[in-house]
Structure formats: structure tokens, C-alpha cells
Amino acid sequence: MSSSRAGRTVMRHALTRFQRPPRIFREIRRHPKTGLPQPPTKVVTREFAPCRLEDHYHTTLKDDLMYMTYTHEVGERKPPRQIRLKFDPEDPYTKHRYNPPVGGSQLGKKPAPPSNWDNVVRLEKIQLHTMVKEAIGSKNNLLPAIMQLKALSGESFQGGGRHAIEGVQIVKGKKSVGGWVRPGIPVGAKVDLKGPAMYDFLTTLVEFVLPRLRDFNGVVLPPASSSSNTPATVSGVISFGLPPNAIGFFPQIEINVDAYPKLYGMHMHFITNATGIGAQDRARALLSGFQIPFVRR
Amino acid sequence: MLSSRCAAAARPFWRSLATEATAEQSTSSRAKKIKPRISTAVILNRAPILTRSPTPFEKAYYSYQARIRRSLHNPFPNDFYFKPGTLLETRFNLEERKREHRAFGPGFLPKEDISEEKRLADIAAVEQLAQQEGEGEELMPRVHPSDTNGDTKSLDRQGQRNLYLLLHTSEQGKDVWRFPQGGVAKDQFLHQAAQRDLLNECGDKMDTWIVGKAPHVIFFYKAHILAGQVSPVGDHIRDFAWLTKQEIQTRVDEPYWNTIKDILSDF
Secondary structure (H helix, E strand, O other): OHHHHHHHHHHHHHHHOOOOOOOOOOOOOEOOOOOOEOOOOOOOOOOOOOOHHHHHHHHHHHHHHHHHHOOOOOOOOOOOOOOOOOOOOOOOOOOOOOOOOOOOOOOOOOOOOOOOHHHOOOEEEEEEEEEOHHHHOOHHHHHHHHHHHHHHHOOOOOHHHOOOOOOEEEEEOOOOOOOOOOOOOEEEEEEEEOHHHHHHHHHHHHHHHHHHOOOOOOEEOOOOOOOOOOHHHHOOEEEEEEOHHHHOOOHHHHOOHHHOOOOOOEEEEEEEOOOOOOHHHHHHHHHHHOOOOEEOO | OHHHHHHHHHOOHHHHOOOHHHHHHHHOOOOOOOOOOOEEEEEEEEOOOOOOOOOHHHHHHHHHHHHHHHHHOOOOOHHHHOOOOOHHHHHHHHHHHHHHHHHHOOOOOOOOOOOHHHHHHHHHHHHHHHHHOOOOOOOOOOOOHHHHOOOOOOOOOOOOOOEEEEEEEEEOOEEEEEOOEEEOOOOOOHHHHHHHHHHHHHOOOEEEEEOOOOOOOOOEEEEEEEEEOOOOOOOOEEEEEEEOHHHHHHHOOHHHHHHHOOOOOOO
């Protein structure tokens, strides 16, 4: 018994522990300024632990969502009706001219793509966003918000050698709003979460923060009479916010909440792959599978 | 009920769909019109309750990636998170040294610049703190007793897998393993019929949730068990079992297996 257990431990250590550094045959290039060794290959970090919520999505949610959101269609869809003739594509004069659709933009009117195994609704990324009004007066006031987002997300610019990770970004004003926002001045901060970091954030939110909120029964659904083809309802994004006092319930912040001069509330955008009519409903079905409650008013 | 089900199952899958009525009309056009008997079945699922154990390859991969991550991470802002000299900081430093030792081997870290007495005192203080916080409680084992003694009725068995409820019934003198099923009354919705049939055969001592309102494959409904346990109702049901997909294959007959195998989760 004890020998077999020791054998298993040795086996586990052989797989997981650092064994012996590889022998270096050629001298490693060093950075001329810092003198630090430069690896000959690009070092990139990938998944370093199994992800519970992602497993849950693949073992249970994906099945259920495919089943709940499936709409049966026989044969291929008819192409959209041509209301009027297009420009002759062979005519050199009109070859590269923009041919506008009749009836304006079709955004909000396009049906959802046909259901198949590949487009079952899934979470693509979570964006955290906070606007700091005081930052308009002084940029320094943005620092606690940036630190807060950094602690919540753990992301840094090109973290882990991945060039697509942008870390915490500063949001700047775009338009001039009379006596308030000017173009180019910092007004807030945001961070994009993808992959395991996204699922980690979702777990923390659902298990530590939402249950501790007072008078919170769930995210309020829009009334049944609301329009079903606005850009918001067809883009598959669910957004809601947390007030400043809720931020203190995140364990990453709670541990040293005194270190922050002020906590800022934030918006969370859950971005899914759902598109077309009814996309927001499908996105809500996904999020309620991750235990985010929704209620009717 | 069984005969109609078997007849439907023996045919290829697409024949068991909506075309059934027309097929029967063409074969027995002269005889009385026979209406197809619609029945609903519930595939009652117990979702995984444990995370999947990684394979040896995954274990090695994860620890390798964790080592790369550890060696590339930004410096930890110690003074932002801990007041200097506190017990929490001491505990963090001790644990961090242990993790570094595990990741990069014994020769990696330089020796600490403190006296042996101080080091032992730190360790004792951290151990006392751990006792106060109630750490060191043993985790539940990942293997349940029902896995070792082969109890297929337990809802705690095979925690990492999807389980499905199968009933052992005697129908027209034959022993059959099948999903809970039953007929549809007039003016009744299919998903309501499925719920009622489940209660009729398995008792009302469990909470279930039927996924969606459209039947899975003509009359199969997926459902989740939320709480409770099956208590068979009626003499024709002899036994029940919670089984994985692979175990179901060994119990049901082949035509039935061919109709249901694509509905069930491989893992």
C-alpha cells in the first residue's frame, strides 16, 4: 500500500516538478542594455490550470443551449428578395460604386443564422468599464480606478507574451460636450477579459459578489413591450453595472480595501457570439446558465 | 406502447421522424387508417458534480505552463497588499518560497537572510494562524463509496461524468432497459406529457427541470435532476440505474441504442 502510494507520488513529481535545466550548448544572446539573457524563441504562456466554468459550459451548458435555442429549418434559406435591380457589375463606371440597400441599414432586421453545432451561443469576452468624472479635472484621479481594474482582472499590457492582450486601457473623450468632456482627455478605464481569466472573473462575480449584495434579486429584464430589433437586442451583448460598494466584495479588493482612496462602480459587458433577431435572449440564456439571475420588474 | 416504440426504433432514424404516418398509410391504404401512437420519453440527466481529473499529459502541460507564467510574471507589489512586518506578510512570504521551491527546484532560491530562531518562530506563528482559521480540514475524496461497491442507484457515483436514468421494466413478458416514457393524452403538450410520464413512473420525490419545449428527437426530452431520487411506481418497473453512456450501451438492445446514442454525452 505505502510503496504504491510512494510510487504514485514519484510519478506525479516526475510529471509536475522541475527536473533539471537543459544543458546550454551555445552562448545565449544578452540584451546589450540590460544584460539580460534573450531567449531564442518567443515565450508565450497558455492555460496553466483546468477551468471549472469552461468545463461546465462544455459538459452541460452547450448541450442545453443548443437544445433550447434550436429552430428547425428545412432546406436552405431563400436569398433576400431583390427589390430593385443592382448596378450592372460589368459596367466600368459603376464597377466600384457603393450600391446601397433599399430601406436603409438592415441592422436589427436580419434573422439569426441557422442553428448548427458551430454557432451555439458562447461567451467570447467580458469587458469591464468605468467612467471617472473627477478625471476630467485631474488625471491623477484615474489611478485608483486603473488599480482597481488591474486587481480585478490581473491583466497587464501584452501579459504572458501575448501581443493581443491590451491590459487596462484608458478611455479618452471623443466629442466635445459643452463645458465638460473635450476630445482626447482621459475620462475612464476599461479592460477586456478572454479565456480562463474571463471565466475566473465570472466565477468570482457569481460566487462572492452577487450573493452578498443587499436588495439584489437579479438583473432586471426590459419590459415585454420593448422593441425587439434595436441594435442592443440583436448584438448578443448583456450589460449591467455594479455600484461602488459592491466592488468591495471582490476578494481581490476586499483584502486591502484600505489601500484604495475610493472605489468606483463599473459596467460589465458580457459579449457573446449571438447575432440576429433574439440574440440578447440567447445571450441571457447563456448567462443564466452561469448562475447570473434575471428578474422581471 | 413497446411494440410501437420498437417498430420505430428498428427502422433507420429518419424513418422514425414525422414521415411515419405517411408510410403506414401507403402500406395499409385499404385497411383502417392507423394513427401513429405518439409517446414521450425523458432522458433524465445528472450533470457532472466534480471537475474532471487531468490526464498525465495535461498535468505535465499545466505545471510547465505554470512555471513559465511564474518566471515571467510582473513583480508582485508586496507593499501595496501587505503592511510590512505583519503576520499575513510573513505567511505569504513563506508560502511563496514553498511555491518557488516546488516550481524551480531546491537550488533556485538563495538562503533567507534571517537567523534560524527567527525562521522557526515565523513558522510556528503561521501554523498557529492556520489553526485559528480552521485550515487543514481534509477534502472529500473524489471517489465515492458507490463507485467501489458498484451501486448504480446512487446519484453520487461517477462524479465527473454525465449520468442518465435507465429503468429496468418488464413489458409483455420481456425484460427491457429503457428511459422513462409514456403516452400522450389528447390536447396535451408534448413537454407536459413528458413531465407527467416521468412522475408516473419515477414518483414525485425529486425535482426535475425539462430543458426546452421542443422534443429532442421526435419524442425524447432532455431533463436535469435538481434534487431528490427516483422511487419507482407500478409493478412493471423492477429496477432503475444511473448510468454513463458507455454503461447504457451494455444494457439496452441494439435498435434502441442506435436511436439514442447520438443524444447522450460522450463524457
